[in-house]
Amino acid sequence: MINRRSTLKSMALGAVSTLAIAAVGISSAQAENKELKIGFVGVTSGPAAAWGTSNVRSMQTRAAWINETGGVKIGNDTYNINIVTFDDQKDPKRAIAGMEKMAQEGVHYVVGPNVDDGAAAVRPVAEANGIIYFPYAFPKALYQKPASNAVLGMIANYQSGPAIYKYLKENKGVKKIAFVAANESDPLSQRDGGVEAAKALGLDIVAQNDTYQNDTRDFTPVLTPIVALKPDLLVLSGVAPANAPLLIRAARELGYEGLISTETAQDAKVLEEGAGEYANGFISVGGASTPEIASDAMKEFVTRYTKMFGEYNDESNTKVYALEYILDTLKANPAAINDVAEFKKTMDTFSAPNPFLKGDAKLSYVGSTSFGQKRQLSVPMVVNEYKDGAFQTLFVGSVD
Amino acid sequence: MEQVIANGLYLGAQYALIALGLTLIFALMNVLNFAHGQMYVLGGFITYTLYGQLGLPFVVALLASGVTLAIIGALMEKFLFRTVIRRSHREESTMLLAAATAFFFDAVILLLFGEKQRGVPKIVKGVFNDAGIIMPYDRMVVGVLAIAFIAAFVLYMQYSRVGRAMRALAQDRVAAQLMGVRVDRYSMIGFAMGAMLAGVVGGLLVTITGVNSGIGGPISIKAFLMVMIGGAGVVGGAIAGGFILGMMESVGLTVLREYGDVTYLVIFAALMVFLSVRPNGLMGKPWG
Numbered sequence: 001m002i003n004r005r006s007t008l009k010s011m012a013l014g015a016v017s018t019l020a021i022a023a024v025g026i027s028s029a030q031a032e033n034k035e036l037k038i039g040f041v042g043v044t045s046g047p048a049a050a051w052g053t054s055n056v057r058s059m060q061t062r063a064a065w066i067n068e069t070g071g072v073k074i075g076n077d078t079y080n081i082n083i084v085t086f087d088d089q090k091d092p093k094r095a096i097a098g099m100e101k102m103a104q105e106g107v108h109y110v111v112g113p114n115v116d117d118g119a120a121a122v123r124p125v126a127e128a129n130g131i132i133y134f135p136y137a138f139p140k141a142l143y144q145k146p147a148s149n150a151v152l153g154m155i156a157n158y159q160s161g162p163a164i165y166k167y168l169k170e171n172k173g174v175k176k177i178a179f180v181a182a183n184e185s186d187p188l189s190q191r192d193g194g195v196e197a198a199k200a201l202g203l204d205i206v207a208q209n210d211t212y213q214n215d216t217r218d219f220t221p222v223l224t225p226i227v228a229l230k231p232d233l234l235v236l237s238g239v240a241p242a243n244a245p246l247l248i249r250a251a252r253e254l255g256y257e258g259l260i261s262t263e264t265a266q267d268a269k270v271l272e273e274g275a276g277e278y279a280n281g282f283i284s285v286g287g288a289s290t291p292e293i294a295s296d297a298m299k300e301f302v303t304r305y306t307k308m309f310g311e312y313n314d315e316s317n318t319k320v321y322a323l324e325y326i327l328d329t330l331k332a333n334p335a336a337i338n339d340v341a342e343f344k345k346t347m348d349t350f351s352a353p354n355p356f357l358k359g360d361a362k363l364s365y366v367g368s369t370s371f372g373q374k375r376q377l378s379v380p381m382v383v384n385e386y387k388d389g390a391f392q393t394l395f396v397g398s399v400d
Numbered sequence: 401m402e403q404v405i406a407n408g409l410y411l412g413a414q415y416a417l418i419a420l421g422l423t424l425i426f427a428l429m430n431v432l433n434f435a436h437g438q439m440y441v442l443g444g445f446i447t448y449t450l451y452g453q454l455g456l457p458f459v460v461a462l463l464a465s466g467v468t469l470a471i472i473g474a475l476m477e478k479f480l481f482r483t484v485i486r487r488s489h490r491e492e493s494t495m496l497l498a499a500a501t502a503f504f505f506d507a508v509i510l511l512l513f514g515e516k517q518r519g520v521p522k523i524v525k526g527v528f529n530d531a532g533i534i535m536p537y538d539r540m541v542v543g544v545l546a547i548a549f550i551a552a553f554v555l556y557m558q559y560s561r562v563g564r565a566m567r568a569l570a571q572d573r574v575a576a577q578l579m580g581v582r583v584d585r586y587s588m589i590g591f592a593m594g595a596m597l598a599g600v601v602g603g604l605l606v607t608i609t610g611v612n613s614g615i616g617g618p619i620s621i622k623a624f625l626m627v628m629i630g631g632a633g634v635v636g637g638a639i640a641g642g643f644i645l646g647m648m649e650s651v652g653l654t655v656l657r658e659y660g661d662v663t664y665l666v667i668f669a670a671l672m673v674f675l676s677v678r679p680n681g682l683m684g685k686p687w688g
Contacts, residue, residue, distance in 0.1 A: 044515070045506065045507075045510060045613075045614065046614040046617070048614070049510065049515035049612075049613060049614050050515045050516055050517070050612075053514075053515040054515075183660070183661035209657065209658050209659065209660050210657050211660050211661035212653075212661065213618075213661065213664055215615060215618030215619075217605070217609040217615065217619075218410075218411060218414075218608070218609055220407050220410075220539075221404070221407045221408075221411065221649060221650045221653040221654065222653050224403055224404065224407060224653075224654060225653075225654050225657050226657075241516070241517060242516075242517035242610075242612045242614070242615075243517075245517065245519060245610065246517075246609060246610065253527055253534070253536045254534050255527075255529065255534060267516065269516070270516050270517050270518075270519075273452070273517075273518055273519035273520070273610070274517055274518075274519035274610045275519075276521070276522070309514075310514070311514065311516075313516070
């Protein structure tokens with residue numbers, strides 16, 4: 001006799017069977033490829049979540065794309081990419097735990113951490129466990145000998161800052177410059193680097209000690225005394241994307257009419273919502289593959305990212321690169337898949353087409369001038385100016 | 401100096417409004433609501449979605465923020481805090497529960513609204529610039545609204561039946577119960593009101609400072625600071641604490657700017673000394 005209970009039971013059994021068959025089907029399809037684990041240790045929660053989230057989502061988007069199109073061929077094997085993630089909450093202790101987790105899982109290539117202290121903290125773990133990691137942090141000691149396992153994933157402020165200030169001095173008549181930074185290691189070290197660069201250019205530094213708590217919501221009291229000094233250029237050293245529109249808006253509302261710049265990557269939508277037309281003219285070091293120079297592959301990446309996560313983040317124009325470099329270097333030397341010493345050897349001579357830029361741009365490792373060894377990803381140094389909801393390229397530079 | 405005072409008064413008004421909801425919940429239930437900042441963030445995101453994204457009138461969005469958070473607060477009290485208070489004899493159980501809800505809200509907000517800083521169009525454009533004071537009109541509107549909300553809240557607590565019942569509960573829970581005050585009912589209303597205040601101030605301030613999923617914790621810490629200065633569970637204390645903190649911040653950031661970020665160092669040092677002298681804060685006892 002069929003009653004309600006037996007009907008529900010049959011439906012439940014049917015559902016479980018269907019799921020089981022589907023799971024077996026999926027796993028057998030994926031079993032044809034080996035698995036390559038690539039790690040991410042960075043901040044994906046808290047006030048700085050935007051930095052790490054754009055990182056990890058770039059990796060996940062690219063990995064899903066690669067897996068969907070059959071995986072990546074390295075040597076004689078084809079691999080599906082599995083992104084292993086760990087949120088370090090911008091805490092060095094958790095970053096160490098994250099790197100230890102990567103070591104336990106047999107991961108040899110890790111993207112992150114996103115900040116200076118986290119990147120410095122994980123160094124012993126990475127070196128002891130044969131992990132190459134790609135921080136978005138600027139301390140030179142991470143990339144100079146005897147260190148050799150860290151590879152800077154972007155342009156450092158001491159590389160972009162002098163270029164920006166020089167451009168603004170020569171083209172916009174900047175003479176007086178003021179710095180303001182969050183009271184944290186990254187922004188403070190970026191401020192110090194900026195001050196040195198400004199001094200070297202002979203600029204008049206009218207403010208360099210002004211700082212704020214990173215969780216400040218109202219910047220009017222912070223900026224009131226700085227605006228009164230009437231600098232030609234206000235540098236928001238190492239500013240988090242969440243704080244940039246608030247600082248810009250507060251400065252403009254206080255009547256500041258000079259230029260505003262930063263050396264960190266920003267997001268146009270965030271600036272538009274938070275500062276509106278006040279953000280016009282704001283200069284930042286933008287993504288490495290902006291619309292003007294983006295290839296069709298980059299455009300497809302943006303489409304896939306948007307489809308996967310609902311909204312694109314302009315910071316990913318730079319953060320798309322790390323995974324690509326790892327995979328292309330492994331393709332160039334398959335022995336490096338479990339041996340980072342082989343990876344390091346390959347870095348010195350590595351060159352591959354840059355899929356994210358128009359023309360014949362190349363992927364290669366740089367950093368000889370800044371670090372004495374090739375421990376930096378070569379990404380274009382695109383200096384942007386925000387205008388009415390979008391970034392416009394001011395100039396494109398490069399780093400050795 | 402006029403600008404510094406104006407900045408301090410504006411900051412104080414917004415801080416006081418943030419602290420009110422926290423102190424109300426503490427007064428009624430002896431619960432330190434660690435999720436207060438997350439409730440503020442949720443209120444901000446609701447206003448962002450309705451006003452900034454869907455284009456509904458700002459007042460509607462603000463009301464929706466308040467009502468939604470009031471419902472969430474009532475449900476939290478009924479199904480979480482009431483149960484824990486009944487079953488546990490240890491006060492720290494409610495603190496752990498509050499911390500857990502804070503983490504839960506953090507995760508949910510990040511999932512629902514993403515990692516980016518969000519902002520909405522200004523509710524009033526233009527900047528007042530006269531007599532040495534520069535103040536955008538929208539800040540003036542928000543400052544006035546904050547003071548109006550504070551006044552309305554104080555009057556409601558003073559003269560309404562619900563307010564009197566809640567004050568009785570805060571003064572002596574057992575005596576109030578013996579006098580016929582329905583403890584469960586008014587605890588739930590109080591928690592809902594506290595949460596509603598957090599939602600309203602979040603919705604109000606999203607027009608000035610925007611909102612992002614990571615600011616809940618820091619907002620809670622600042623609110624605790626104000627409550628500690630004024631005296632936990634004392635409405636007047638929360639208001640005083642808000643204005644004192646706002647003024648200290650404004651003056652400190654101007655006077656001490658040459659020495660780096662020492663303003664909060666000085667504030668915390670002063671707070672330690674102050675609390676060692678007056679451990680119950682300025683007003684020091686439940687209001688009544």
